[in-house]
Amino acid sequence: MIFAVESSCDESALALFDPARGLCGEWVHSQIDLHREYGGVVPDLASREHLERFGPMLAKVAKEADLDAVEKIAVTVGPGLAGCLAMGMAAAKALGLLWEVPLVGVNHLRAHAFSPFIGVHQDAPAEFEERFAALCPHLGLLVSGGNTVLFELNADRGIRILAQTVDDAAGEALDKGAKLLGMPYPGGPLVEKQAAKGDPGVYDFPSGIAEKADLRFSFSGLKTSLRYRLEKMTPEEISAALPDLCAGYQQAVITQLANKTRHALESGPYRSLGLSGGVANNQALRARLGELASDAGVPLLAAEPRHTGDNAGMIAFAAYADPGGCLSVDTFDPALPLAR
Secondary structure, three states: OEEEEEOOOOEEEEEEEEOOOEEEEEEEEEOHHHHHOOOOOOHHHHHHHHHHHHHHHHHHHHHHOOHHHOOEEEEEEEOOOHHHHHHHHHHHHHHHHHHOOOEEEEEHHHHHHHHHHHHHHHHOHHHHHHHHHHOOOEEEEEEOOOOEEEEEEOOOOOEEEEEEEOOOOHHHHHHHHHHHOOOOOOOHHHHHHHHOOOOOOOOOOOOOOOOOOOOOEOOHHHHHHHHHHHHOOOHHHHHHHHHHHHHHHHHHHHHHHHHHHHHHHHHOOOOEEEEEOHHHHOHHHHHHHHHHHHHHOOOEEEOOHHHOOOOHHHHHHHHHHOHHHOEOOOOOOOOOOOOO
């Protein structure tokens, strides 16, 4: 059994994973309400909240799960906010001493990369290795508030970066766009909600680097385009056009993600397409990636909604599925990259 601790940003999360059965339990405390009034995550407040929450959460887990069966502890060592990472690592080290079990460090981004395979394992734990190999090479798109990465994952667990953003991440662009439109934090889901009621054809926004062969992502120009458009509109006009503005803005983000992914998918012998990270919960993006996978004749492996954000379930799973990618628990790197 693997016990996992995640605290890279504003979620305090714990999970228990059994290689023979899958995830046995997941516990998450979100800090969204705490940070909403500030318009974003405040690092000092986030780390203090982790300090206050991990104790009560562990007490709750001890009542609901058999922790005597734990043989390993996995903890996020990066990337993330330094103070928040430190809280999770301190908790994991204390538990390691108490339970006398080994600790392993997990790269938060690699955990996201493997998260679409949690369902593959859950369906047939005993057949996971065979099924994983059959789905590789795998093309993955990791889209979150801080990262936008297109990568190749091979059967030997090797990861090769194919493309990443040169400026803003897709999730960051959605949140900043929402802020320009007067929406509270976190804005990405609110943009999606408004976009569902709008017409994406009313407003035309740039969809990043146009050259197909250039797989780099870029979203800063999109945000600037929205700002210039809003400066020419009155508050009343913006309010009336909000659904259409959100629909056009969101479509520009999704179009860029889909176009780059399609080009990469057509360029390699991929056997599956994956979608992970916080923005992977966007239903319009999931639908577009589903169409790409269908056209290419490969399955779409999209992380379950509860595993798209910061969660300990994917940390525990990564410690099982990607043992060679595990790090020393003393690595502690707030800027740890997906692949070295």
